[in-house]
Amino acid sequence: MKLATILSGLASLALASFANASERTATIYIQAVTASPVTPVPLAELQFDTLAPSEAQILTYEAPDLPDGTKLVRVGVYDPAAKQWTSSTSVTSVDNFDKGYSPTLILSVEQSGVPISAAIRGVRIDAGQTRDFGPQAMVLVTAAGKQPDLNKPVVLSPEGKQVIPEEKSMLQKYWWVIAIIVMMSVLSGGGDEKK
Template identity: 30%
Template structure:
């Protein structure tokens, strides 16, 4: 086997290995929506998102917003539930939003709604909310390193941002006890009160006040 052929095979193998590693690190989630006024209707798919938890780069694989947005904003029919299905509890977890967000999105094509996805300790999505985009949202997304695009790089009309959960503080258990030279545990130093620290100053002030009043 010639050397160039061997080099080509090694390059192809390395490329395939890197591609499989990149694909295995990509996670995905699907967000649903269903009207609040209809308890019997099945949830409809709003968006399918693929994302890399290490870079927070998201790809909008599909985005299907509600088309029936002609509702009265003073009516409860304007409310919409948006959420995801949790397999561990076999139930939908949702938040409320308004259909007017989608109607504004249709009227102003340059405006993009923002899908805010909250990640748990395992980088899995556990909460989703939809908010209208502003210029400050765009600046915040660039600052946090959140990047997203359509499946083929096109504008999907939806932005994706991520929020990582902060780890809760853990108690320090079974901490070793440091002993002094005598083999005993050091005594805990109790902080003195204000009177214990400055009793002498208070006594001096009292003596001066008493002396001054006696001279008068």
Template identity: 55%
Template sequence: MRVIALLSALCAAALVQADFHTAQIYVQPVENSESPSLLAEVAYDPSISGSSSIISYEAPEIPESTQLVRVGLYDTKSSRWISGTTVASVDNFGKGFSPNLVLSVDEKGELLSAALKGVRIDAGQTRDFGPQAIVLPVLKGKQPELNKPIVLSAEGKKVEEEEKSPLQKYWWLIAIVVFMAVTGGGGGEK
């Protein structure tokens, strides 16, 4: 019984330690010189990839002549974009699409950029038609596997390696055979 109480206390402490960040995502029509408007406010925990939620979302009022919008983090005090921005079609906000906000975060949990992706809604498959937020942490890519380095001489020409003799290649095999021959004698005669 005490073990269950201890485990539940540890789980509760882990939930309290969750480090949630908030981000305000802005949208701006590309063709117009209007100032960006707040699209959504997102809460996320950078250590857990599936722990994002949208606090508030307001569908943008976009003029009908607009085809493209810019999405990202915007600082209203300095009136400049403070992250990488993405350009998306206004069709992502259209009927039959659910806007998904994709947030890229670094190792420290700081937001690098925000993107918008419209996901087609199939009423028979899902009940969640609202906007979603997805957190993508930056991961280190696979490193290339390199061959043996090329050795160059002082003149800059490739140095050819000497071919090893069979004795240099297989000395260890010869040593094992000699050891077995010396130590593996026959049984003594009585």
């Protein structure tokens, strides 16, 4: 009885550690696109699971404080220690943060959970339709693309043109049928006829 309890405890511990192993967090940064360089600042921190990307959550969100006259912002995953972007970035309009719009943070990740890119899309909200005006999170997990099914290689002539095989004649295609008919007629022999 104790062995069964120990085994079930170990199994539940293994399942819990497996479930937490796929949970990741990523911090999305925002940078105003201006003539003079501006340091990127954190915009949001997302928690996601590559096995259940539709359940992504925004842990923290800080509305951007942008310099006056800013029209465009850059969004991505940034490493402040190395002072470089660790994912590809996207450029979007500051109109995505206006009143009447709910920003949707889109994070593309590899199967292992490593961020590939980040983007923001402002979604117009209708007060009569929804009560959720806050920012939303969307995580897209990449998958291997379909590989082409390859057939026989193309045969080229010495001039570099495709060699088209000649069409076979009826005799070349069905010689074996003719051979069977001849063999049957020769081997079948005539029947004994009694008069």
